[in-house]
Amino acid sequence: MKPWFKRSLFGFAGAALLAGSLAGCSGHRHGWGGGYTEQDRAEFRARMVERVSSKLELDATQKQKLDVLARKIQAQRAALRGDGDPRAEFRALFAGAKLDQERAKKLVADKTAAVQAGSPEVIAAAADFFDNLNPAQQQKVRDFMERRRRRGRG
Structure with missing residues (x-):
């Protein structure tokens, strides 16, 4: 399987499962992040x-459902990033002589609220996409995720 396909599918599956978690605020530049x-x-x-x-040899309906999922994931990541620079927000916690604990707690609370607000839509879109795949397509997704899991352990 081609590496770009693995990265693509893992990106969709991982984001759907984790709802972006802190990856949305890390500032990665993989086409979904800041600077674009x-x-x-x-x-x-x-x-x-x-x-x-x-x-996955998707039909038009499945492809449309995948596009909806991709849009939901992008929206979730944007909500996690917020309006400012996530890295600057994080660095600001360490700017003084002591860690700004109150600011850190607020940052965590804000990111948690963004995950909680957007996760139901991402999960529903992921379920709608995955549940509408045929068994062979679903198995391709499972196989890909299993290979990624094993590779991550090594």
């Missing part, structure tokens, strides 16, 4: 949907 325009993110999403669609 809305048009860049839309183009990246379209490419990912096309790649996954071709590998």
Whole structure:
């Protein structure tokens, strides 16, 4: 299996399962993160949907459901990032002589609230997509996730 397909599918599955968690605020630049325009993110999403669609041999309805999932994941990540620079927010906690515990607690609370607010939509979109795959397609997803899990242990 091609490495870009593995990364693509893992990105969708991982984000759906973890609802972005703290990855949304880490500032990674994988096409979904900060520093990209809305048009860049839309183009990246379209490419990912096309790649996954071709590998899983999705029909038009399944492809549309995958696109909905990708949009929900992007929206969740944007909510986690917030308006500012996540890395600057994190660095600010260590700017003084002591860790700013109150600011850290507020940051965690804000990110947790964003996860709780957006997770039901991401989970529903992931379920709608996965549940509408045929058994062979579902097995391809499981196989991919299993290979990623084993590779991560090594």
